[in-house]
Amino acid sequence: MSGVDTSALLHNMSAPPKTLVKYNGLEGLTQQAGPGGSGVTGLKYTNPTVFGQAVRFVIPPAYFGQEPESILTLLQISHDSKFTSATEQLSALINQRAKKLPLPEGCAVIKTNGQEPEIWTDALSVLAILTKCTDTIWLRSKSPSLAGARNKRNVSLLVPPLFVQHLPKAPQ
Amino acid sequence: MMKSSTSTLPAPSSLFDPLGVIGFSSIEAPLLAALATDSPLLLIGPHGAAKSLLLNKIAEALNLDFRHYNASLLNFDDLVGFPLPSSDGTLQYVKTPAAIWGAGAVIFDEISRCRPDIQNKLFPIIHERKVQGLPLVGLQYRWAAMNPPSKDEDDSGYLGSEPLDTALADRFPFVIDMPAWRMFTKEQQLAVIQSKDQAIEPVHAQRLVQAIARTKALLAQTSEALQYGMASYVQTMFALLSQAGIELSPRRCAMLYRSCLSVNAAALAIAPKASVTDTTLLALRSSLPQRALGIAISEVKLLSAHKEAMRLIQISPDDPLKAILCETDPVEKIRLAVAAHSLPKSEFSRVVADALSQLPLGSREAAIVHLFETGAVGRLNAAVASQAGDVYKDIAVAPQFSETIHATHGRYRTWNRVKSLLAGLNPKEARDHLQANTIATLFAQKKLATPEDAEAASNHFVQTDKALRFS
Numbered sequence: 001m002s003g004v005d006t007s008a009l010l011h012n013m014s015a016p017p018k019t020l021v022k023y024n025g026l027e028g029l030t031q032q033a034g035p036g037g038s039g040v041t042g043l044k045y046t047n048p049t050v051f052g053q054a055v056r057f058v059i060p061p062a063y064f065g066q067e068p069e070s071i072l073t074l075l076q077i078s079h080d081s082k083f084t085s086a087t088e089q090l091s092a093l094i095n096q097r098a099k100k101l102p103l104p105e106g107c108a109v110i111k112t113n114g115q116e117p118e119i120w121t122d123a124l125s126v127l128a129i130l131t132k133c134t135d136t137i138w139l140r141s142k143s144p145s146l147a148g149a150r151n152k153r154n155v156s157l158l159v160p161p162l163f164v165q166h167l168p169k170a171p172q
Numbered sequence: 173m174m175k176s177s178t179s180t181l182p183a184p185s186s187l188f189d190p191l192g193v194i195g196f197s198s199i200e201a202p203l204l205a206a207l208a209t210d211s212p213l214l215l216i217g218p219h220g221a222a223k224s225l226l227l228n229k230i231a232e233a234l235n236l237d238f239r240h241y242n243a244s245l246l247n248f249d250d251l252v253g254f255p256l257p258s259s260d261g262t263l264q265y266v267k268t269p270a271a272i273w274g275a276g277a278v279i280f281d282e283i284s285r286c287r288p289d290i291q292n293k294l295f296p297i298i299h300e301r302k303v304q305g306l307p308l309v310g311l312q313y314r315w316a317a318m319n320p321p322s323k324d325e326d327d328s329g330y331l332g333s334e335p336l337d338t339a340l341a342d343r344f345p346f347v348i349d350m351p352a353w354r355m356f357t358k359e360q361q362l363a364v365i366q367s368k369d370q371a372i373e374p375v376h377a378q379r380l381v382q383a384i385a386r387t388k389a390l391l392a393q394t395s396e397a398l399q400y401g402m403a404s405y406v407q408t409m410f411a412l413l414s415q416a417g418i419e420l421s422p423r424r425c426a427m428l429y430r431s432c433l434s435v436n437a438a439a440l441a442i443a444p445k446a447s448v449t450d451t452t453l454l455a456l457r458s459s460l461p462q463r464a465l466g467i468a469i470s471e472v473k474l475l476s477a478h479k480e481a482m483r484l485i486q487i488s489p490d491d492p493l494k495a496i497l498c499e500t501d502p503v504e505k506i507r508l509a510v511a512a513h514s515l516p517k518s519e520f521s522r523v524v525a526d527a528l529s530q531l532p533l534g535s536r537e538a539a540i541v542h543l544f545e546t547g548a549v550g551r552l553n554a555a556v557a558s559q560a561g562d563v564y565k566d567i568a569v570a571p572q573f574s575e576t577i578h579a580t581h582g583r584y585r586t587w588n589r590v591k592s593l594l595a596g597l598n599p600k601e602a603r604d605h606l607q608a609n610t611i612a613t614l615f616a617q618k619k620l621a622t623p624e625d626a627e628a629a630s631n632h633f634v635q636t637d638k639a640l641r642f643s
Binding site: 041042043044045046049050052054104105106107108109110111134136137139140141158160161162163 | 517544545546547548549550551552554557558559560561562564565567568569571572573574575576577578579584587590591594602605606612615616
């Protein structure tokens with residue numbers, strides 16, 4: 001309960017005093033200015049609660065905008081002849097890495113404010129996120145899109161509450 | 173269509189063309205099925221579509237003692253004759269030549285133009301071959317014909333042709349639309365135009381008799397071979413059509429099942445290589461009473477339900493997909509689909525997208541929260557998952573909006589209801605925050621036009637959230 005107001009005593013002293021109990025609930029999330037004489041009303045709603053944990057993934061600067069061949073070189077991985085191209089080899093590595101990330105099979109992509117913890121900072125983990133994202137969703141099972149991820153520097157995912165316990169602590 | 177001279181026609185491939193009624197090969201199988209099973213048959217079509225001619229010719233070919241009544245002019249005395257008290261105190265009917273007693277077939281033409289009291293009296297004749305409680309011994313076939321009924325919302329029907337009483341329409345296992353003139357081949361159209369009235373040659377009449385006998389014989393075999401598949405088909409159709417807003421009675425389901433079997437038997441009697449899929453669709457089309465009620469059925473919905481039901485015949489009865497598709501409540505459908513981990517991604521995505529599209533505001537948001545909180549969103553294809561993600565982020569992540577409106581605006585009243593709804597929520601409960609965010613987001617997106625919309629969305633959220641979390 002919140003917002004307990006005490007009413008003024010009535011003039012009739014024989015009547016018992018009245019107390020107005022007001023329950024605001026989540027009304028506090030709203031703000032309202034007016035309406036004044038003009039009749040114009042300013043409405044506002046803000047809920048700072050986040051359901052789950054936001055996790056930020058940032059591509060290391062050296063990897064940004066690079067072609068698959070260069071990324072493999074930066075990762076110090078030599079060409080494997082069982083793959084026909086560097087793209088194919090890097091995609092396989094990304095898929096392997098994505099499978100190991102303790103995230104749910106799908107997460108919402110949210111706007112980043114730069115404050116979210118960066119739990120994984122290695123390039124392959126970050127690529128496992130960036131290459132499997134649309135503007136709104138990350139899907140583990142999605143085929144990596146290396147071309148689509150080339151211009152992405154970072155992305156933030158929202159991990160739902162039940163999955164948060166599986167997340168490792170962010171490195172300090 | 174008009175009678176035709178059989179001598180001008182090519183070698184008869186159709187059963188009915190040689191009888192002098194042209195262009196009915198597309199409905200031959202259900203007609204034959206109705207004849208082989210002695211089932212009541214209702215023909216619907218515009219004037220001049222040869223409904224009465226077809227029935228008269230069939231009766232003639234089968235050498236039936238038949239009565240042709242114009243139901244719009246019919247009096248009950250015409251049917252039964254005149255009642256006279258007998259010496260034992262019971263009523264006897266003075267049988268006139270036109271009375272129904274002793275008839276092998278009856279045709280109630282213009283049944284949709286008949287007075288309601290007469291329609292009620294036709295009911296037991298069609299349903300149980302009885303009149304005034306007395307059995308009509310020897311009455312094998314009960315047929316009726318009507319023009320498409322008129323409807324208030326359009327003028328495609330016939331003035332005076334009223335929708336049939338629902339219970340009466342539901343007594344006709346076969347409700348067949350007559351083929352339209354435009355569906356005739358040029359040769360058929362010419363044959364109809366040049367037709368002459370001629371007696372039916374015995375060989376052609378015999379051909380029909382043999383086809384009926386073949387259908388009866390094949391019915392036992394097809395029933396054995398198709399009984400499970402057709403029962404499953406009808407069960408699925410019932411659910412899918414209901415979801416599409418086409419309601420069938422349980423009686424109609426039993427009729428549809430029998431019709432599917434008999435039309436398949438008839439199709440095999442006509443063409444040994446008839447496709448079960450196509451024939452079953454024909455049986456379905458010929459077994460829905462809605463046309464007689466003046467209710468249009470979307471062809472797209474019908475075809476898609478048929479395709480789905482046929483596909484499900486192939487799968488195991490234990491396959492969760494069947495239970496999911498037969499479920500009419502979209503929330504329950506989502507719950508079942510999320511629990512069925514064996515569902516392939518494409519099926520899961522289709523079921524979820526379909527169910528989400530049926531959910532009202534508030535309910536849809538709660539279902540999407542469930543998909544994310546269970547991780548099931550990862551089993552969706554990218555297109556459906558992206559749409560879900562778009563909704564979820566607004567609910568789960570610190571939403572905020574601001575807006576300036578005039579206090580006289582209707583939106584201001586809605587806002588006040590939103591505020592009062594939020595005031596009833598508990599700040600310490602996480603679910604209440606999700607509910608608050610849902611209402612606020614929907615308001616910000618201008619999806620809540622009235623205070624009642626806000627209240628409904630709030631209630632839907634709570635109901636769906638509970639149904640999915642605690643089931």
